[in-house]
Amino acid sequence: xxxxxxxxxxxxxxxxxxxxxxxxxxxxxxxxxxxxxxxxxxxxxxxxxxxxxxxxxxxxxxxxxxxxxxxxxxxxxxxxxxxxxxxxxxxxxxxxxxxxxxxxxxxxxxxxxxxx
Numbered sequence: 001x002x003x004x005x006x007x008x009x010x011x012x013x014x015x016x017x018x019x020x021x022x023x024x025x026x027x028x029x030x031x032x033x034x035x036x037x038x039x040x041x042x043x044x045x046x047x048x049x050x051x052x053x054x055x056x057x058x059x060x061x062x063x064x065x066x067x068x069x070x071x072x073x074x075x076x077x078x079x080x081x082x083x084x085x086x087x088x089x090x091x092x093x094x095x096x097x098x099x100x101x102x103x104x105x106x107x108x109x110x111x112x113x114x115x116x
Contacts, residue, residue: 010044010051011070014063015107018043018056024106025054028087029072059107068102068112077101080113 015021022043026033031046038044041057050070074080081095084103092102092110100114 008050010053012053012055012058013065013105013109014059015054015056015105015109016059018054021054021056021105021107025052028089061108064107065109065111068110071100071112071114073116074113075116077113077115084113 013021018037018041022033022037022045025031025045029045029047035044035046039057041055043054045052045054077095077099081091081101084091084101090104092104095101098115100112102110102112104110
């Protein structure tokens with residue numbers, strides 16, 4: 001049995017401004033902003049399941065996600081799409097195959113929301 005587990009522990013997202021990114025992601029996901037910014041450049045979003053860590057130290061244009069590295073789940077793709085429109089989030093695609101869509105965060109990372 002290999003010593004490496006077959007599970008994802010966390011996903012790092014490169015961001016320009018850790019405070020602005022924390023505020024945007026927390027508002028988008030409806031989670032409290034009660035965690036502290038670690039070492040001046042890391043914020044661990046309070047997620048269920050796999051963690052997301054926002055990291056301003058690794059930010060560089062070439063590190064941005066050009067394609068989604070992961071997706072956020074939804075049980076109602078139409079409501080999720082409408083929510084993103086209300087938030088004036090930059091939508092990259094429409095709802096594709098009735099199942100998913102892509103969007104950009106304020107730093108330009110392309111992310112996905114998908115039916116679970």
